Amino acid sequence: MRKIVLILMICCTAFAAHADGKLKVVVSFSILGDMVGQVAGDNVELKVLVGPNGDVHEYDPTPADAKSLANADLVFINGLGLEGWMERLIKSSGYKGQVIVVTKGITPLSSLERGSKAFDPHAWQNIENGKIYVGNITDALALADKINSSQYKNNSKVYLNKLDNLDKWVREEINTVPPTKRKVISTHDAFQYFAHAYGVEFIAPLGVSTESEATAADMAKLIDQIRQQKITAVFFENMTDSRLIKQLEADAGAFVGGTLYSDALSASGGDAPDYMSMFKHNVPLLVAAMIKNPNPNN
Numbered sequence: 001m002r003k004i005v006l007i008l009m010i011c012c013t014a015f016a017a018h019a020d021g022k023l024k025v026v027v028s029f030s031i032l033g034d035m036v037g038q039v040a041g042d043n044v045e046l047k048v049l050v051g052p053n054g055d056v057h058e059y060d061p062t063p064a065d066a067k068s069l070a071n072a073d074l075v076f077i078n079g080l081g082l083e084g085w086m087e088r089l090i091k092s093s094g095y096k097g098q099v100i101v102v103t104k105g106i107t108p109l110s111s112l113e114r115g116s117k118a119f120d121p122h123a124w125q126n127i128e129n130g131k132i133y134v135g136n137i138t139d140a141l142a143l144a145d146k147i148n149s150s151q152y153k154n155n156s157k158v159y160l161n162k163l164d165n166l167d168k169w170v171r172e173e174i175n176t177v178p179p180t181k182r183k184v185i186s187t188h189d190a191f192q193y194f195a196h197a198y199g200v201e202f203i204a205p206l207g208v209s210t211e212s213e214a215t216a217a218d219m220a221k222l223i224d225q226i227r228q229q230k231i232t233a234v235f236f237e238n239m240t241d242s243r244l245i246k247q248l249e250a251d252a253g254a255f256v257g258g259t260l261y262s263d264a265l266s267a268s269g270g271d272a273p274d275y276m277s278m279f280k281h282n283v284p285l286l287v288a289a290m291i292k293n294p295n296p297n298n
């Protein structure tokens with residue numbers, strides 16, 4: 001009898017931390033938050049630190065963030081230097097659990113910034129990489145919460161299938177633009193993975209982080225490049241300052257093709273409230289603007 005009581009006590013202690021039975025998961029930024037949510041469904045209590053339209057490169061964690069981390073069972077980050085503020089936050093919160101880096105297993109692109117040996121963190125802009133994120137998320141959730149593991153695996157399968165179709169659709173859309181016209185200007189270098197995967201050239205006044213600043217010389221060089229290559233399509237980004245792009249529009253005779261979602265989702269009800277709708281929003285804008293680029297050979 002005493003043995004049974006003891007076993008019961010151990011069981012209850014293991015579950016007591018989460019009376020509602022839900023795994024407490026903290027995710028660094030909104031795009032990753034959506035992906036974790038797609039796999040997890042309603043089975044976890046999800047806290048996203050950098051929310052809709054927030055800049056994950058430059059973020060000041062709050063005391064509430066530290067509290068969320070201190071109570072977390074599992075933490076997901078992008079890695080590749082995206083969340084420079086995370087290590088200090090984890091340390092100060094006292095979180096001792098696992099930190100899952102969802103870019104594990106992707107082939108990272110190097111940052112094009114001068115003299116930099118850093119990696120470009122924006123790997124989610126290639127849907128094939130997004131699928132690797134989903135695989136890593138699924139493995140981590142299934143391991144941390146065995147009771148719901150089959151549900152995570154099922155959700156993952158359905159989601160991966162949708163991502164396959166989305167990837168196919170992106171390729172078809174981009175292919176409607178003649179290859180010589182596939183050039184656009186965005187604010188910061190967030191689309192190199194998209195560029196590599198789908199054959200579009202992106203040129204940006206800022207490097208792979210929004211923390212850098214474009215000098216007058218950088219801007220003059222870019223204006224020359226825009227004129228020479230006859231690029232007319234420039235884009236705002238939802239989470240960066242629009243002044244640089246407005247300057248290009250005025251000085252280089254370009255036109256603004258719209259706002260691209262690069263590092264953050266929109267709020268729910270907006271243009272891009274989830275990872276898939278980010279592509280559904282960005283790609284038609286890119287295609288419409290690139291078609292208008294004059295043929296550089298004329």
Ligand SMILES: [Zn+2]
Nearest residue numbers: 190208209263
């Ligand atoms: Zn970025």
